[in-house]
Amino acid sequence: MGQVSKVLVVGGGIGGLCAAIALRRQGIGVDLVELKSEWTVYGVGIIQQANVVREMARLGLADDYLKAGFGFSDVGIYDGATGTRLVRIPGKSLVGDQYPANIGMSRLALHELLSRRAMELGAKVTLGMSVESLGQDAQGVDVRFTDGSAGRYDLVIGADGLFSRMRGMLFGDTYTPRFTGQAVWRYNFPRPAEIDHLAHFQGEHGNAGLVPLADDLMYMYVTSHEPDNPYMEQAELAGRMRERLAGFGGLVGKLAEQITDSRQVVYKPMEVIFVAEPWFRGRVVLIGDAVHAATPHLGQGAGMAIEDAVVLSEEIIGEGTLEERLQRFMARRFERCRFIAESSIMAGDKEMERDHSFDRIGLVKKMLEVTAQPI
Structure with missing residues (x-):
């Protein structure tokens, strides 16, 4: 059947680090390589929804997650112009009352937690490589690294993100990222007491939100239509973000005036990709944004990568040939990830079309229903 005892993980982001943690907990040897020579984290904060909290509990990380972030239950949807609440959707923990349904945390805190745990568990991590x-046969994969060294592995996992080089090695230029026409802006603020949940504000030209990250910290996001994908000078980012918040009232409108430091604005064009065929070739498999990068409209991009990592670690120690095990991984992941990818893109498309008949509340409820299901 071919036991998998040594795995190479390519990419040190959320998906790659979770894969290393999950594999080490199964007793599998892990080498992880990351192209960046120093750990750097892009972004401000991240929402870890109930399905992700469930997977963190399975990885033994839920307590550390809660300490590093801010637990909350509900999602509120508000009218962007007035700040009036339209609905508050109650959250439901999938791992018992001892944990909240959702956790908001800074990306830096998340990365520090995951990288520390991966190395504590014995993963060998190499930066700058x-x-x-690649060259593979029926028994393994021979890998030549960028520093000239080499290694042989039972399995290689590509978790190197949206612009994955590993994807190119498997599929050539068949799949390339596509700009959706939108971008997202993020900025940190002190957290007022009333933002004890994810607060989403529906605007005329885009949507905004406030996400708690810690007792004293939250972040704001706002989406905008940027049809020509313009280059943004860093010095202009604060003013540009304020412009995108024109028309928002309530708390969001008040906070917009406080966006003054362009260095603290995180701006990201939305680019997507979905590999519509099996995500593996022989003994090389891709996970996360390398094969299913979605827009942030449903807050599930990182969650899908984390689920990939956990499911893959379960399947590769199972019965059958490695191909059969990877096919089972695909059976558990493909449709779930496609639903998130397509639904997220649709939500963004409806924003750009200014389709006021679009039932965003219904879509959020459907997403929560789908992701609550066992994988």
Whole structure:
């Protein structure tokens, strides 16, 4: 059947680190390589919804997660112009009352937690290095690294993100990222007491939200239509973000006036990709944004990568040939990830079309229903 005892993980982001943690908990040897020579984290904060909290509990990380972030239950949807609440959707923990349904945390805190745990569990992590070339046979994969060294592995996992080089090695230029026409802006603020939940504000030209990250910290996001994907000078980002918040009232409108430091604005064009065929070739498999990068409209991009990592670690120690095990991984992941990818893109498309008949509340409820199901 071919036991998997040594795995290479390519990419040190959320998906790659979770894969390393999950594999080490199964007793599998892990080398992880990351192209960046120093750990750097892009972004401000992240929402970890109930399905992700469930997977963190399975990885033994839920307590550390809660300490590093801010637990909350509900999602509130508000009218962007007035700040009036339209609905508050109650959250439901999937791992018992001892944990909240959702956790908001800074990306830096999340990365520090995951990288520390991966190394504590014995994963060998090398920065400033990636894969130069691959060659595989029925028994393993020969890897040549960018520093000239080499290694042989039972399985290689590509978790190197939206612009994955590993994807190119498997599929050539068949799949390339696509700009959706939108961008997202993020900025940190002190957290007022009333933001004890995810607060989403529906605007005329885009949507905004406030996400608690800690007792004293939250972040704001706002989406905008940027049809020409313009280059943004860093010095202009604060003013540009304020412009995108024109028309928002209530708390969001008040906070917009406080966006003054362009260095603290995180701006990201939305780019997506979905590999519509099996995500593996032989003994090389891709996970996370390398194969299903979605827009942030449903807050599930990182969650899908984390689920990928956990499910893959379960399947590769199972019965059958490695191909059969990877096919089972695909059976558990493909439709779930496609639903998130397509639904997230649809939500963004409806924003750009200014389709006021679009039932965003219904879509959020459907997403919560789907992701609550066992994987």
